Amino acid sequence: MAVSAIPFRIAQISDIHVGGPLSLPAEALAAIAERVRGLQPDVVVVAGALTTAGYEWEFEEAAEWLAGIDFPKLVIPGNHDARNVGYTHFQRIFGTPYSRYRSAFDGERAERLQATGFTVVGLDSTEPDVNEGRVGRDRYGWVRDQFSDADDIRVIAIHHHLIPIPGTGRERNIVLDAGDLLATLTELDVDVVLSGHKHVPYFWALNGMLVCNSGTAGTRRIRGVVPPSWNELRIDASTVKVFVHYLDGRRELAAIFSRKTRALTREAFYVTDAFRAASRVLDV
Numbered sequence: 405m406a407v408s409a410i411p412f413r414i415a416q417i418s419d420i421h422v423g424g425p426l427s428l429p430a431e432a433l434a435a436i437a438e439r440v441r442g443l444q445p446d447v448v449v450v451a452g453a454l455t456t457a458g459y460e461w462e463f464e465e466a467a468e469w470l471a472g473i474d475f476p477k478l479v480i481p482g483n484h485d486a487r488n489v490g491y492t493h494f495q496r497i498f499g500t501p502y503s504r505y506r507s508a509f510d511g512e513r514a515e516r517l518q519a520t521g522f523t524v525v526g527l528d529s530t531e532p533d534v535n536e537g538r539v540g541r542d543r544y545g546w547v548r549d550q551f552s553d554a555d556d557i558r559v560i561a562i563h564h565h566l567i568p569i570p571g572t573g574r575e576r577n578i579v580l581d582a583g584d585l586l587a588t589l590t591e592l593d594v595d596v597v598l599s600g601h602k603h604v605p606y607f608w609a610l611n612g613m614l615v616c617n618s619g620t621a622g623t624r625r626i627r628g629v630v631p632p633s634w635n636e637l638r639i640d641a642s643t644v645k646v647f648v649h650y651l652d653g654r655r656e657l658a659a660i661f662s663r664k665t666r667a668l669t670r671e672a673f674y675v676t677d678a679f680r681a682a683s684r685v686l687d688v
Contacts, residue, residue: 418600424456452482452563458490537564
């Protein structure tokens with residue numbers, strides 16, 4: 405196996421917003437699809453807001469575009485997709501908004517990446533006709549059940565951001581149960597969280613977890629001077645590297661997260677079982 409084929413590769417795309425007056429032209433989306441195909445990703449994660457207003461024709465156009473990216477995909481809805489009862493169209497075209505994709509690595513790749521495979525779990529954080537998000541404690545048990553392979557690289561995809569994003573103004577639309585959800589994901593040893601919604605790429609390391617927010621890939625609804633973009637993640641045995649791709653062809657290294665530092669963080673900081681039992685913080 406070529407060394408170039410060893411890293412685990414994710415293309416993270418969000419906030420396409422098909423159908424709006426500020427949506428990018430078809431040729432711009434075609435260029436994004438071509439570049440994603442060139443990555444040969446293991447999985448394409450579409451982190452919500454495929455449409456502008458949740459209309460059926462918008463979902464159909466988004467699905468047609470995604471069909472041109474012939475790699476495994478996990479697609480979740482965003483707040484715009486829940487407008488105008490758009491969640492009914494999402495489910496008809498893309499299936500359940502809560503989903504899981506898992507793939508095993510072959511022997512050499514598993515040894516090189518120190519992982520048996522990868523599991524990506526997609527969460528629906530939307531509620532009809534509002535911009536804020538929520539997952540709900542009733543879903544946490546389901547989330548736990550999806551990570552059944554102990555030695556996989558573990559990835560969560562959720563549209564709404566769990567941590568505020570710099571350069572996006574006053575915070576209003578974070579996941580309402582972000583605290584409980586973050587505690588659950590930490591307990592589950594999740595490696596990477598992929599989110600969108602704010603149209604600005606940014607990256608946080610929290611309790612040994614890398615949190616990656618992607619910018620908008622398909623619209624000129626941008627904040628400040630940050631242009632439309634999408635993320636590429638490359639994970640090897642020692643690091644997670646995140647590259648941001650821009651429409652003008654630039655590919656910039658944006659964040660490096662050491663998997664060794666992650667392991668040290670988990671050893672150096674943890675919430676004790678005694679405290680959790682006493683406070684019942686994770687009693688769900």
